[in-house]
Amino acid sequence: xxxxxxxxxxxxxxxxxxxxxxxxxxxALLSLASRILIYGMAAASLNFVLGYGGMVSFGHAAFFGxxxxxxxxxxxxxxxxxxxxxxxxxxTQMLITLPxxxxxxxxxAAAIGALSLRTGGVQFIMITLAFAQMLFFLFVxxxxxxxxxxxxxxxxxxxxxxxxxxxxxxxxxxxxxxxAFALGLRRLTKSSFGTVISGIRQNERRMAALGIPAYRYxxxxxxxxxxxxxxxxxxxxxxxxxxxxxxxxxxxxxELMIMVILGGVGTLVGPFLGAAALLSLESxxxxxxxxxxxxxxxxxxxxxxxTRGGLMALVTRLTGGRK
Numbered sequence: 316x317x318x319x320x321x322x323x324x325x326x327x328x329x330x331x332x333x334x335x336x337x338x339x340x341x342x343a344l345l346s347l348a349s350r351i352l353i354y355g356m357a358a359a360s361l362n363f364v365l366g367y368g369g370m371v372s373f374g375h376a377a378f379f380g381x382x383x384x385x386x387x388x389x390x391x392x393x394x395x396x397x398x399x400x401x402x403x404x405x406x407t408q409m410l411i412t413l414p415x416x417x418x419x420x421x422x423x424a425a426a427i428g429a430l431s432l433r434t435g436g437v438q439f440i441m442i443t444l445a446f447a448q449m450l451f452f453l454f455v456x457x458x459x460x461x462x463x464x465x466x467x468x469x470x471x472x473x474x475x476x477x478x479x480x481x482x483x484x485x486x487x488x489x490x491x492x493x494x495a496f497a498l499g500l501r502r503l504t505k506s507s508f509g510t511v512i513s514g515i516r517q518n519e520r521r522m523a524a525l526g527i528p529a530y531r532y533x534x535x536x537x538x539x540x541x542x543x544x545x546x547x548x549x550x551x552x553x554x555x556x557x558x559x560x561x562x563x564x565x566x567x568x569x570e571l572m573i574m575v576i577l578g579g580v581g582t583l584v585g586p587f588l589g590a591a592a593l594l595s596l597e598s599x600x601x602x603x604x605x606x607x608x609x610x611x612x613x614x615x616x617x618x619x620x621x622t623r624g625g626l627m628a629l630v631t632r633l634t635g636g637r638k
Contacts, residue, residue, distance in 0.1 A: 326494065329348070329490055330487070330490065332344060332345065332348055332486070333345060333482075333483035333486060333487070342482075345482050345483065345486050346482070346554070347594060347595070347598060348486065349485070349486050349489050349554045350551070350554065350594055351587070351590050351591045351594050351595075352489050352490060352493040352587075352590075353489060353493075353547050353550050353551045353554065354547070354551075354570075354571070354574060354590040354593075354594065355493065355574075355586055355587035355589075355590040355591070356492075356493055356496050356543060356544075356546065356547040356550075357375070357379050357543070357544045357547035357548070357571055358571050358574035358575050358578070358586035358587070358589060358590050359496075359497070359500055359543065359583070359586040359587065360375065360378075360539075360540045360541070360542075360543030360544040360547065361375045361540065361544065361571050361572065361575055361586070362575045362580065362581070362582075362585065362586045363500065363503075363504070363536065363539065363540045363543070364533075364536055364537055364540045365572075365575060365580060366575065366580040366581030366582065366585075367504060367509060367512050367513055367516065367536075367581060368512045368513075368515065368516050368533060368536050368537075369515070369516030369517075370432075370439065370533065370536075370537065371439065371440050372439075372440070372443045372537070372540075372568075373440045373441075373443050373444040373447070373565065373568050373569075373572065374427070374443030374444050374445075374446050374447030374448075374565075374568055375443075375447075375540070375541070375544050375568055375571055376447055376544075376562065376563050376564060376565065376566075376567035376568040376571065377423065377427070377446060377447035377450045377451075377563050377568075378420040378423060378424055378540075378541040378542075378544035378545045378548070379544045379545070379547055379548040379551075379562055379563070379567065379571070380450070380451070380454070380548055380558075380560065380562035380563030380567070381416070381419060381420045381423055381450070381545055381548065381563070382416035382417070382419070382420045382544065382545030382546060382547065382548030382549040382552075383416075383548035383549060383551055383552040383558040383559075383562050384454060384460070384466070384548075384552075384558050384562075385412065385415050385416040385419050385420075385545070385549060386412045386413075386416060386468065386472065386549045386552040386553060386558065387460065387465075387466035387468055387552055387557075387558030388405075388460060388466070389405045389406050389407070389411075389412050389415065390405065390407055390412075390466070390468045390469075390470075390472075391405065391459075391460060391466055392404065392405025393405030393406050393407050394469070407470060407472050407473055408472065408473055408474075409472035409473060409474045409479065409488075409553070410474065410475075412472050412549060413472075413546065413549050413550075416545045416546060416548065416549035417542045417545050417546050417549075418542075419545065420541050420542050420544060420545020420546075420548070421538050421539075421541055421542040421545065423450075423541065424537055424538045424540065424541025424542065424545075425534070425537075425538050425541075427443065427446045427537075427541075428533075428534045428537035428538060428541070429534060430442065430446075431443050431446070432530060432533050432534055432537060433530075444565055444568070447563055447564075447565060447568060448564075448565060450563050451560050451563040451564050451565075454560040454563065455560045462560075463560055464559075465557055465558050465559030465560065465561075466557070466558045466559075467556065467557055468552055468553070468556040468557060468558065469556065470556075471485060471553050471554075471556060472553050474488065479553070485553065485554060489550055489554065492546070492550065496543065496546070497583065497587075500543070500583065501583055503539070504583065508532070508535075508536075511527060511532050512532060512533070512536050514527075515527070515529050515532060515533060548562060570593070573589070573593060573615065574586055574589035574590045574593055575589060576589070576619060576625060577589035577592055577593060577615060577618060577619060577625055577626060578590070578592070578625050578626050578627055579624055579625030579626060579627030579628055580624075580625065582625075582627040584627060585625055585626065585627035588625075588626040588627060588630070589625065589626065592618075592626060593615075596611055596614060597611065
C-alpha cells in the first residue's frame with residue numbers, strides 16, 4: 316500500500332478514535348492515545364538530536380518538564396491573581412501558554428546546549444544529565460509551586476471557540492498539533508539544515524573542513540529539539556492537569572530514550588511507534604501483575620535484539636523494504 320494512503324487511513328482512524336471509544340465503552344483509550352501522541356512528540360524531539368545529529372542527550376526530560384511548568388506556573392498566577400516575578404501576569408489561554416512553553420524551553424536548551432556541546436561523548440551525556448537533575452532539584456525546592464508535590468491545574472487551558480474541557484476536543488487538539496509537528500519535523504529533516512546535521516553526525520571533521528560551523532548547527536538543532544520537548548510537556552500538563560518535578564527526573568529521560576531505541580533511531584515514525592508500544596505494554600502488563608516491570612524489560616530486550624533497528628525496521632521488513 317502507498318505510504319500516503321496508509322498515513323491517510325491511520326489519520327482517519329486516529330480522528331475517529333473518540334467515537335470508537337464511546338461506542339466500545341473504552342473511555343480510557345482517549346487518555347492513553349493522548350499520552351502516546353505527546354510522548355511521541357517528546358521522543359521525536361530527542362531523536363532529532365540523537366538519531367540525526369548523533370548527540371546522545373540524557374537530559375531532555377528537563378525541557379519536557381520546563382514546558383509543563385510554564386503552563387502550571389502561568390495557571391497558578393492566573394488563579395491566585397498574582398504576578399510572576401512581579402510583572403508577568405498569569406494566563407489560561409492556550410494560544411499564549413503553548414508559545415511561552417516553547418520559547419522558555421528553547422531558552423533553557425540554548426543555555427544548556429551552549430555549554431554541553433563544547434564537549435562530546437560520555438562528557439556530553441553526563442553534562443546534560445547533570446543539568447536536568449539540577450533543574451529537577453530546583454523545582455522540588457520551589458514550595459510556592461508545590462515543591463515535590465507539583466502543581467494541580469484545575470482547568471485545561473482555553474482555546475477560542477473550543478471546549479477544551481471536553482476530553483474528545485482536547486484529544487483532537489493534541490492530534491492536530493502532533494500532525495503539524497510531524498510534518499514540520501519531516502520538512503526539517505529533508506531540508507539542507509537536516510542534511511548538514513546528518514553530515515556532522517557522520518563526520519564532523521570533514522564538515523568543518525568544508526567550512527561548515529558544526530558547533531553552531533548542533534546548537535541550533537539542540538535548541539529546536541528542546542522546543543519540541545517543551546511543547547510536548549505543555550500539552551501533557553493540559554491533558555493530565557498536573558505538573559510535577561518528576562517530569563524532569565532522569566528516569567523520564569530514560570523513558571524517552573527507550574521510546575526512541577524501541578521505535579527506531581534516526582526515523583521519523585519510529586519514536587511514535589516506540590511511545591505507543593511502551594505505553595500500551597505498560598497499561599496492559601500493569602493490569603496483570605504488580606511485577607510488570609520485569610515482563611516489560613524482557614519484552615523490550617527481545618524486541619530491540621530481535622528487530623535490529625527497532626519496530627520501524629520490523630515494519631519495513633514486513634512491508635517488503637518500503638518505508
